Amino acid sequence: MFLATGILFMLCLASYNPRDPSWNTVTGAVRTSNLAGPVGAHFADLFLQSFGLAAFLLPLFLFVLGWKWIRSEALSAPAIKLTGAAALLLSFCGAAALLPEWRRFDHTILPGGTAGFLVADQLKHALNLAGAAVVLATSLVLSTYLVSSFTLAKLNGWLSPLFAVLERISNNWRGFVERRREAALEKRETQRLAAVAAEEARARARYEEETAGFAPLDTATTQRTRRRTPEPATESLPWDEPNEVAHIESDLIKATAAVPQSPDEIPICQLADEPAPAAAISSSSLSHSLRSAKHG
Numbered sequence: 001m002f003l004a005t006g007i008l009f010m011l012c013l014a015s016y017n018p019r020d021p022s023w024n025t026v027t028g029a030v031r032t033s034n035l036a037g038p039v040g041a042h043f044a045d046l047f048l049q050s051f052g053l054a055a056f057l058l059p060l061f062l063f064v065l066g067w068k069w070i071r072s073e074a075l076s077a078p079a080i081k082l083t084g085a086a087a088l089l090l091s092f093c094g095a096a097a098l099l100p101e102w103r104r105f106d107h108t109i110l111p112g113g114t115a116g117f118l119v120a121d122q123l124k125h126a127l128n129l130a131g132a133a134v135v136l137a138t139s140l141v142l143s144t145y146l147v148s149s150f151t152l153a154k155l156n157g158w159l160s161p162l163f164a165v166l167e168r169i170s171n172n173w174r175g176f177v178e179r180r181r182e183a184a185l186e187k188r189e190t191q192r193l194a195a196v197a198a199e200e201a202r203a204r205a206r207y208e209e210e211t212a213g214f215a216p217l218d219t220a221t222t223q224r225t226r227r228r229t230p231e232p233a234t235e236s237l238p239w240d241e242p243n244e245v246a247h248i249e250s251d252l253i254k255a256t257a258a259v260p261q262s263p264d265e266i267p268i269c270q271l272a273d274e275p276a277p278a279a280a281i282s283s284s285s286l287s288h289s290l291r292s293a294k295h296g
Helices: 002-014 037-070 076-100 113-147 152-211 219-228 241-258 283-295
Strands: none
Touching: 002 283, 037 219, 076 113, 219 283
């Protein structure tokens, strides 16, 4: 019964036409365009004029209640659920009434209906527009928790497939950007190497052009030139005497060669038993020699 009532209610609201005969509309039309007939037109006009777009929550409540009873599930805390449903309906009406004024169904239905107009008007008079918006938003959240078993954990479970898709898209995008960056770096490095190779080729070509007019020298000519090149003269000091220095060096070399290389080669001179008396030098001749050396 609840499922059937919810379906009929949804058909009434979805096919509402303000030209159909209703509580506040007089028309001469015999047939109504509402899918539920004249009864549906009257009910749709009544609930839409009263609650505005929030009237579509009523068949939703009927669907949920009928589905729970079909599955033989007990309705826990029915009073709290009923209070939450009423708070959700009024909060939705007030929030819709705070929106910029616009009308649906040929500009005949207010978004929040009469109930929304009254709720929003009272809240704006007491709390101004900002305070009314905060109160209505809080009431919407709390009434949703009261009327349903909704939790943030369930919301995370419901949205996990969407999060997985978004993460996959993000990973693919990062991989694409990374591949583009690597390709750009590789292209830049290739261009740099090509520029270096081209510069080296141009330098080699300039060197070959500069050295193309010079013929290589003949080997024989080179050897003759090398033989004719004088040896560098040994630089000597002005006061040096080359001949005398060379004579001294040759005498030193001969004296070094004459020195015996081992103790066995040293000649031993046998002295006589009685050495010859040394010549006596008088003191007068010695002093005369010293004075001569001093004056000299």
